[in-house]
Amino acid sequence: MIQAQTSSLDLILCDPASHFAVHLYVAIDQLLAHIDRMSAYGGEPLDRFYQRYPFLAAYGAELCRYMPENLDWVHRAELWRSQILAWEEGTGTHLPLRALGSHLGLTFEARLAFVLTGLVEEDSRFGTFLSELQAPLNTRRPTLEFLGQVLGGGAGRIGVPDPWGLCGPLLESGLVETANPEAPRSEWTLRVPALLWDAARGRGDPPSETGLRLIPTGRLPSIDDLLFPADLLGRLARLPALVASGMVRLILLRSDPGTEALDVMGAIARGLGRGVLSLPSGSNDRERTWPALAPWCAMTGAMPVIAYDLSPGETAKLPALGGYGGPVGVLQGREGGLSDRALDQVITLELDPPDLELRRRHWRRALNGHTCEDLDRVAETFRLSGAYIRQVAQIALAQAGLNGSDRVGLAEVREAARALNRQHLDTLAARLEAKGRWEDLVVSEATRVKLIELGRRCACRERIQGHLGPAFEGSAQRGVRALLTGVSGTGKTLAARILAAELGMDIFRVDLAAVVNKYIGETEKNLHQVLTQAEALDVILLLDEGDALLGSRTEVKSANDRYANLETNFLLQRLEQYQGIVLVTTNLGENIDQAFKRRMDVVVPFFAPQVQERRGILSLHLPTLQGLSPEYLDEVALRCQLTGGQLRNAVTHAALLALEESAPIEDRHLETALRAEYRKAGGVYPIRRQPEGFVERPGRLQSFVAALRDD
Structure with a gap:
């Protein structure tokens, strides 16, 4: 690191670490010069300190190896400085301590003050030594005044006029900080942040x-x-x-x-x-x-x-x-x-997010030579940006490896994307299982037509750009916004899950009623986090109970009205710019602000099921081999004006009753369940069934009517 001859100093500084070590030697040399200088004013001689602190004597002996003989402290300091600066001028290596001068304008003396401040970071034994030198302050780190004394006066003086002139630039630039700013400035105890000390030593990685x-x-x-x-x-x-x-x-x-x-x-x-x-x-x-x-x-x-x-x-x-x-x-x-x-x-x-061709190139790079069975379909299905494609590709390759294959298929990519979605969205929204087919959804024909239109719109949301005129160039065409309206239990959530399954996408549900916050600005912040992450991960976002924010804006009569309108305005603008698929459900379609309806690409109305639809819902939910009579099911469909969700609950209840008896579901089980469902809704079960063998006899009113007819 440092080599010396008897008559000259030859510095060989090959890297930042050795450059730092030389500055450390110079700082210690100045400290020893200060002790020797103070002995002329009644202080202890340097040899006494060597006896009490053997480690200090070892440093002194090491320094003497690199100094010409019979060189006093002043000339030693000048030799250190001239040799270091001369070497720095002749090298192109980046040196952290030299950069303090070129970038921050610090002098060579300020460098030494920085290194002297951090001596205890390098060798804890200097802490005890400094504590003795600065008594009665009892601090293991140097004070501002002490640094001025060591580097600014008497024999071996480098030329610094005052402590603040030396240390002020260090404090202002953040190179050192004070641990006791409430103390008098001369007693400020200085320290070097660990981050900067590591950088000065050539260790660039921060903690x-x-x-x-x-x-x-x-x-x-x-x-x-x-x-x-x-x-x-x-x-x-x-x-x-x-x-x-x-x-x-x-x-x-x-x-x-x-x-x-x-x-x-x-x-x-x-x-x-x-x-x-x-x-x-x-x-x-x-x-x-x-x-x-x-x-x-x-x-x-x-x-x-x-x-x-x-x-x-x-x-x-x-x-x-x-x-x-x-x-x-x-x-x-x-x-x-x-x-x-x-x-x-x-x-x-x-x-901007990558287009289809760029996504293909991202997938090829991320797979790193591994084969993807259907790269075009993967690139089109998973509309992710480059960093997310890399993560999904790595997880998919690991999944394929677990399956004993080096080929990545659509199933592995979908599982990997699902893991990434959960990682980023689980704390913001609830994942719904995407399953089912359109055949599993019993709705009116008008609703079915709209759902099919919605599915086509989502599937073609990226390719449609090429079929539009120049007026659409640069506009946002990847986003699809749909409003699902209808009373509770009519199949809105089920339709959203089926849509996700048909598109091969994940779906996450956000309850807007839970997102709304009483504190100003928090609602917008919550919505921003959810929408931004869902947009980047390209998942279907289901905003449940949308009327919590999509309701008609009101006349401003108070501060509450004004802030409520601000939240509505934010969601209105954000949905208009949204680049993913967002489904908004509401039970109160008539209360939705007309501005929201205008910005929706598709509005799908869900109606309460009619007779044939109720019969179809019962057939879907009930097993084929049961003890239920078709006549009774027909009567239930005719008379029980329940929603699909209510009919599903009734079938589940009937199945539980039959399970307790270890019997198939019979009419009586379903009737009991339907009665319970009506009681829960506050209604009256509409079917009156007479006991078996019951014969109706005419009452007095019927006899009277019959007599009138005979007359």
């Missing part, structure tokens, strides 16, 4: 608890590696030159989840010869990390990339990266914005 992630330049993709439309790639290729010229400092990428925005930002950073420091949304102690970002990026040569997950109306305030003059990247969704201060020298790019 995991910070939430930061460093991606070196060599691991970043190039712009040619990205799978995006050609026009966007052309703009990205020209962007590094604009950043290098100083015209652009802030790069804002807006995209949906899973759109590989970090890869795009990494390609831009690679074009600038930088790595990426990623600060994801929701990182722990995010605000505490801000002050260290500027010096950390300067020392590592990385571009900070900050992710925000903003809700509608929210504004993000970028940290003040004082001293850092390089580019900054921001990853953001479609909603929210940045504060005005951050909008200088900014360029904004929007990343």
Whole structure:
């Protein structure tokens, strides 16, 4: 690391770690010079400290090996400085401590103050030693005044006029922080954040608890590696030159989840010869990390990339990266914005979801040479962005491996996509099982026609763009919005599940009544999270009890009316821009705002079942080999005006009664269940059945009527 001859100092600094070690030696040398200097003013001689602290004597002996003989402290300090600076000028290696000068404007003496502050981080024995030197303060870390004494006066003086002039830039740039800001400034105890100390030593990876992630330049993709439309790639290729010229400092990428925005930002950073420091949304102690970002990026040569997950109306305030003059990247969704201060020298790019051809290319890359049995169908069925395609492909390959195959089929991809959907949506919505066929749904012919239309609309939602005129170019045609209206129990949820099964998609249900929050802005935030994730994962979203938010807007007579209308307006605009399939159910179709109905692609009315439909529902739910008489079932269908859900409940109850008797379902079981269903609804069972062998005899009224007829 350091080699010396008897008459000269020859520094061989091959990497950031050895460069840091030399600065550590220089800092210790200055500390020893301070002790020797203080002995002339009545302090203990250096040899006494060597006796009490043998580790200090070992450092002193090591330093003497690299110094010419009979060289005093002043000339030793000058020799250290001149040799280090001369070597730095002749190397192209990125050195973290040198970057503090080139990027943050710190002097060589400030570097030494930084290293001296962190001595205890490197060797805990310095803590006890510093505590003795600074008595009676009893602190194991150096104070601001102590650093000024060591590096700023007497023999061996480097030329720093005062402690604040030395340490002020370190504090302002975030390189050091004070543990006791309430104390007098001269007694401020200084410390180096662990993140920055590791960076100075050449250890670029930040601690995991910070939430930061460093991606070196060599691991970043190039712009040619990205799978995006050609026009966007052309703009990205020209962007590094604009950043290098100083015209652009802030790069804002807006995209949906899973759109590989970090890869795009990494390609831009690679074009600038930088790595990426990623600060994801929701990182722990995010605000505490801000002050260290500027010096950390300067020392590592990385571009900070900050992710925000903003809700509608929210504004993000970028940290003040004082001293850092390089580019900054921001990853953001479609909603929210940045504060005005951050909008200088900014360029904004929007990343759209990939089309069918790009999805094919993503799947081929993600499968990495493995065979997919029906790649075209997979690419068309699963409308995912690049990052999600990679995740699904890896899970699908693992599923195929468990099945003893290296070929990926539609079943493995569907299972992998389902696992990804659950991972992202289980905390936001409830997954429904997609099953059934249209033959299992008994509805009126008008409803069936509308459902078939809805199915076609969903299946062709992407291909329809090619059959539309130029007026539709660039408009959102991937989204399908449907309103299912009808009283409870008429089959709305069942129809949604069957639609999902027919399309081969997952379906998640959101109860809007549970999403609505009494606190201002929380309802919009909840809806934004659900809609954004469902849109990115391309699942069917079922908004249950839609009248909770889709009701007609009212005249504003109070603050509550105004905020309720704001929530309705937000959902109205968000659904209009929605790029997935969303089904909204309501039991009160007449109360739905007309603006919502106008924006719905398909409105499917569900009616209470009529006689033939009720008979069909009973046939679907009842097993064929039972003790039920067809005549009784016909009478039930004729007289019992129940919904499909009520009839299903009655059949389930009858089956339970028959199970308790270990008998097949008979008329009496179904009758008991139907009576219970009517009692639950507050109605009267409409069928009067006479006991077996009963003969009706004419009463007085019937006899009187008969006599009148005879007369």
